[in-house]
Amino acid sequence: MLSKIEHIALAVSDLEAAIDHYTQIWGLSLEHRETVEDQGVEEAMFRLGDSYLQLLAPLSPESPVGRFIRRSGEGLHHIAYEVDDIEQALSDLKKSGVTLIDEQPRTGSRGTKIAFVHPKGNLGLLVELVQKS
Amino acid sequence: MLSKIEHIALAVSDLEAAIDHYTQIWGLSLEHRETVEDQGVEEAMFRLGDSYLQLLAPLSPESPVGRFIRRSGEGLHHIAYEVDDIEQALSDLKKSGVTLIDEQPRTGSRGTKIAFVHPKGNLGLLVELVQKS
Numbered sequence: 192m193l194s195k196i197e198h199i200a201l202a203v204s205d206l207e208a209a210i211d212h213y214t215q216i217w218g219l220s221l222e223h224r225e226t227v228e229d230q231g232v233e234e235a236m237f238r239l240g241d242s243y244l245q246l247l248a249p250l251s252p253e254s255p256v257g258r259f260i261r262r263s264g265e266g267l268h269h270i271a272y273e274v275d276d277i278e279q280a281l282s283d284l285k286k287s288g289v290t291l292i293d294e295q296p297r298t299g300s301r302g303t304k305i306a307f308v309h310p311k312g313n314l315g316l317l318v319e320l321v322q323k324s
Numbered sequence: 325m326l327s328k329i330e331h332i333a334l335a336v337s338d339l340e341a342a343i344d345h346y347t348q349i350w351g352l353s354l355e356h357r358e359t360v361e362d363q364g365v366e367e368a369m370f371r372l373g374d375s376y377l378q379l380l381a382p383l384s385p386e387s388p389v390g391r392f393i394r395r396s397g398e399g400l401h402h403i404a405y406e407v408d409d410i411e412q413a414l415s416d417l418k419k420s421g422v423t424l425i426d427e428q429p430r431t432g433s434r435g436t437k438i439a440f441v442h443p444k445g446n447l448g449l450l451v452e453l454v455q456k457s
Contacts, residue, residue: 266448
C-alpha cells in the first residue's frame with residue numbers, strides 16, 4: 192500500500208525563524224513554499240534524500256496546527272506516506288477498521304491528492320496519505 | 325550534512341500488537357528486531373522506501389521511552405537522519421550552538437554509530453544522527 196515516506200511534518204511557531212534554522216544549522220535548501228488556506232497553514236518543504244522535511248506554521252492560533260502548538264509545543268506533527276492509489280488505500284484502511292479523517296481525498300499542496308487518517312486507532316500517529324498528480 | 329531520513333521512530337506500548345498493526349493494516353514487512361539495553365528499548369524496523377519505520381517499546385516504565393509514553397502517549401518520538409561523518413556533524417552542530425545529548429557517538433542498533441541532539445534549541449525536535457558501519 193505504501194511506497195515511501197513522502198514527508199515528515201514539523202509544527203513551528205515562526206516560519207521565517209524555522210527556515211533560517213534548517214538552512215543555516217542543518218544545511219538544507221528550501222525547495223517549496225505554499226500557503227494552504229484549507230488546512231490553515233503556511234508550509235515550507237526541504238528535500239531530504241527521497242523524502243521531504245515539511246515545516247507547518249499556523250495561519251491563526253485557532254487553526255489545527257495553532258491548537259497543536261498550544262497543547263504540545265513545537266515538534267513532530269505527522270508523517271505522510273506516498274501511495275499510488277489513494278482511493279484504494281482509503282477503502283482498504285476503512286475495511287480494516289481504521290478511523291479516517293477524510294473519507295474522500297482532497298487537494299493538498301503542490302496539486303497532490305491527500306487524506307488524513309486519525310491517530311485514534313493508529314497507535315497515536317496522525318498519518319497523511321499523498322498521491323502525486 | 326544530512327543525506328536522508330534514516331528512520332522515523334514511534335513509541336508504542338505493546339510491541340507485538342504494534343507489529344501486527346503495521347503488518348496487517350499497513351502491509352509492511354518486519355525487517356529487523358533488536359533489544360537495545362543501553363536505550364531501554366526493544367525495537368522493530370520496517371523498510372519504507374529508502375527509510376525505515378521504527379517501533380520503540382520501553383523495556384521498563386522508567387526508561388526514557390516509558391516516561392515519554394506516560395507523559396505524551398504513544399506516537400511520534402524522534403527522527404533519525406543519516407550522516408556520512410557523525411563526528412564532523414556533531415562538531416558542526418556544537419559550533420552552531422545546538423545542544424547535544426551525546427557529545428561523542430555511541431553504538432546503536434545494527435552496529436551503527438549514533439548520537440542524539442536535544443529538542444531544546446532544535447524547535448522541539450528530538451533528532452538522532454546515524455552513521456552506517
